Amino acid sequence: MAIEVRIILITLIFLIAPAFLLIYVYIYNKRKKRHIEEKEHLKTTFQKELLKTQIEVQEQTLNNISREIHDNITQVLSFVKLNLGMIEEADAATKNKITESRELVAQTINDLRNLSKSMSFEHIAQLGLVKTLEIEMARISNSGLINANLVITGEPYALGEERELVLFRIFQEALNNTLKHSGAKHLKITLQYSELLFNLTLEDDGAGFSAPDNESTVGSGLKNMQSRAALIGASAEISSSPGTGCCITVTLNPFKQQAYIDDTPSDRSR
Amino acid sequence: MNEYITPYTVIEVICFITAVICLNKDKEPGWRALILLLFITCFVEIGTIPMINMFNKHSIAVNSNAWVYNILLLLQMGVFTLMFDNILGRFISTRLVTIISVIVFTLLYLYELFYINKEGIFEYNSITNSFISVLFIIHCLYYYYLILREDTYINLKFSAEFWWVTGTLLFYYGNIVCNVFYNVLKQPQYNKAVHYSYIINTLILILYGCWIYSFICRKWLSKFE
Incomplete structure (x- = not known):
């Protein structure tokens, strides 16, 4: 073989080494990508499962408290009210006090029943989101803490028990934030039912807050709302600035099914 | 005129123009320095063609263009060091390796120039050239190791650094x-001009082809990385 050909062959062989190296790097990198994606998927699934479990435990606890209030405390209070009504021998001033006390006990029983209903999953599932929100709004308005107003646009349709429960809990979280931090005088809740989209909007005229720069600075309450929304395939947007109040919008595609929705919640009916 | 238009000069000029378009506003000094390196390389490649003709007529050392390439070697070392400092610096601290490399290069360059070369600056510093080839290959291989070790995924198709390193690795691998074989091929009984130019032209095309794509990635495609 001529030396020139030999040299060219050796050069080619020499160049094959880095070519193989490049192929190896490329294949390894592809595998790494797949591995990272799998890891990310597992992480997301784990976080979703964790959140789902947390919510289920929370729901169960709330359900137990609700039952305890309904079956025990309100019963005791009813008994107290009856006992007070059975007192016959008393002067006018004492009778007045007894009547006032009976009214107060009756009001407390009523408040506790409402509270029990707002905590109970069964109650929300039974009445549906719209009715539950109406009752809740009436309760808030009667309390005098804030002037609450519910607006419903479109023809309401059922979103599924789980979704309605999660939306109701988001509403409760937002309401809690408004009452605790905003100092708002008015709260407007809008339920928008359209063919392909459902919107729950909560607007207040409170102090507002600066928009968070990044995800890590979002408060735990707000983050919680977003996580809950993500669990049912919805998105929660929070917009606010100092002095202009706060607006929370939860958007949901009612026809997009999420794994969580299909699951039957464990021990809900106990 | 035709002797100025060779695959060599054409691809170099294209690469230089691409570098000007893509890298003139780059934040990294290493990448910007490539414009200067490519400009001087084009200038040297085209400017030394008359010197080659002169040397072919009178083959004496002072007519050789080796001194120009000896100066270019310094610029190559400087720009490549900056580039590797920038590329590897994303993963590790490169200060010590850079300092040692520059010191060894300088000592070897001066030693070869004054003690090995019979014609001094008029003879090409081929040992130093081989040294920097090995040095750059090690840097390239280390870069591959680092991207494989890295936890985050880099889309190599659009990675400017990866394509720049790949071009450099293939060129210097072949260059070694x-x-x-240079001494064998330059013997008169072999058709040195044909075989040597085939290999070198292929290597040059690979190098500048990878670099052109790398500059395009740097300017427009890095966001997909």
């Missing part, structure tokens, strides 16, 4: 072989 050329250096090894």
Whole structure:
């Protein structure tokens, strides 16, 4: 073989080494990508499962408290009210006090029943989101803490028990934030039912807050709302600035099914 | 005129123009310095063609263009060091390796120039050239190791650094072989001009082809990385 050909062959062989190296790097990198994606998927699934479990435990606890209030405390209070009504021998001033006390006990029983209903999953599932929100709004308005107003646009349709429960809990979280931090005088809740989209909007005229720069600075309450929304395939947007109040919008595609929705919640009916 | 238009000069000029378009506003000094390196390389490649003709007529050392390439070697070392400092610096601290490399290069360059070369600056510093080839290959291989070790995924298709390193690795890998066989191929009984130019032209095309794509990635495609 001529030396020139030999040299060219050796050069080619020499160049094959880095070519193989490049192929190896490329294949390894592809595998790494797949591995990272799998890891990310597992992480997301784990976080979703964790959140789902947390919510289920929370729901169960709330359900137990609700039952305890309904079956025990309100019963005791009813008994107290009856006992007070059975007192016959008393002067006018004492009778007045007894009547006032009976009214107060009756009001407390009523408040506790409402509270029990707002905590109970069964109650929300039974009445549906719209009715539950109406009752809740009436309760808030009667309390005098804030002037609450519910607006419903479109023809309401059922979103599924789980979704309605999660939306109701988001509403409760937002309401809690408004009452605790905003100092708002008015709260407007809008339920928008359209063919392909459902919107729950909560607007207040409170102090507002600066928009968070990044995800890590979002408060735990707000983050919680977003996580809950993500669990049912919805998105929660929070917009606010100092002095202009706060607006929370939860958007949901009612026809997009999420794994969580299909699951039957464990021990809900106990 | 035709002697100025060779695959060599054409691809170099295209690469230089691409570098000007893509890298003139780059934040990294290493990448911007490539414009200067490519400009001087084009200038040297085209400017030394009359010197080659002169040397072919009168083959004496002072007519050789080796001194120009000896100066270019310094610029190559400087720009490549900056580039590797920038590329590897994303993963590790490169200060010590850079300092040692520059010191060894300088000592070897001066030693070869004054003690090995019979014609001094008019003879090409081929040992230093081989040294920087090995040095750059090690840097390239280390870069591959680092991207494989890295936890985050890099889309190599659109990675400017990856394509720049790949071009450099393939060129210097082949360059070592050329250096090894240069003495054999330059013997009169072999058609040196044909074989040597085939290899070198292929290597040059690979190098500048990878670099052009790398500059395009740097300017427009890095967001997909």
